[in-house]
Amino acid sequence: MSGDDDIFSRLSPRTRTLAGLVLALSNLMVVLDLTIANVSVPHIAGNLGISPDQGTWIITSYAVAEAICVPLTGWLAQRFGVVRMFTLAMVGFGLFSVLCGLSTSLAMLVACRIGQGICGGPIMPMSQTLLLRVFPPETRGRAMGLWAMTTLMGPALGPIVGGYISDNWSWHWIFFIN
Numbered sequence: 001m002s003g004d005d006d007i008f009s010r011l012s013p014r015t016r017t018l019a020g021l022v023l024a025l026s027n028l029m030v031v032l033d034l035t036i037a038n039v040s041v042p043h044i045a046g047n048l049g050i051s052p053d054q055g056t057w058i059i060t061s062y063a064v065a066e067a068i069c070v071p072l073t074g075w076l077a078q079r080f081g082v083v084r085m086f087t088l089a090m091v092g093f094g095l096f097s098v099l100c101g102l103s104t105s106l107a108m109l110v111a112c113r114i115g116q117g118i119c120g121g122p123i124m125p126m127s128q129t130l131l132l133r134v135f136p137p138e139t140r141g142r143a144m145g146l147w148a149m150t151t152l153m154g155p156a157l158g159p160i161v162g163g164y165i166s167d168n169w170s171w172h173w174i175f176f177i178n
Helices: 013-035 039-047 055-082 082-101 106-120 125-132 137-168
Strands: none
Touching: 013 039, 013 055, 013 082, 013 106, 013 137, 039 055, 039 106, 039 137, 055 082, 055 106, 055 125, 082 106, 082 125, 106 125, 125 137
16 A cells, blocks of 8 residues: 555544544535525625626636536646645635625626635545545545535535525625635
8 A cells, every 4th residue: 555545544533533524614615605605696786786697707607617627626636736736725715715705896706706616626526535535444434424415515505604694794704704
């Protein structure tokens, strides 16, 4: 076995559990971001002085950028390393999330959502890859089950959380929670 293949033997169960939670929550964050802005479009459109039809670019720009970037993930991870790419993707996603929350125009928000999608695209497949590397074969099923739950919870929670935040605070906070 190579050093990467048996990393799970060098980690304590507590460290593996923490890594699994971080990877699952990073996946939840990216999947949640696909739907959290959907119900906030009327709030965003009203605040930015644009039509709701123009506001749909906020959703579309993220989804298209993420869809373009996901197939490139394997090549990027092979070229630069999975951990390095995952870390850069998380930092970039967080940075673009803050910039989305600070946006004052539709153009800035769409540009930042594109950046968020480019950085968010690799997070899902790389979190799954890292999960398989961290857990030994006998516990991978449980770890992947936890990861899969976050994939299913994101689209369900997105509209609920997005609506609550937009109604009670400000649409900016749907991006700051990342």
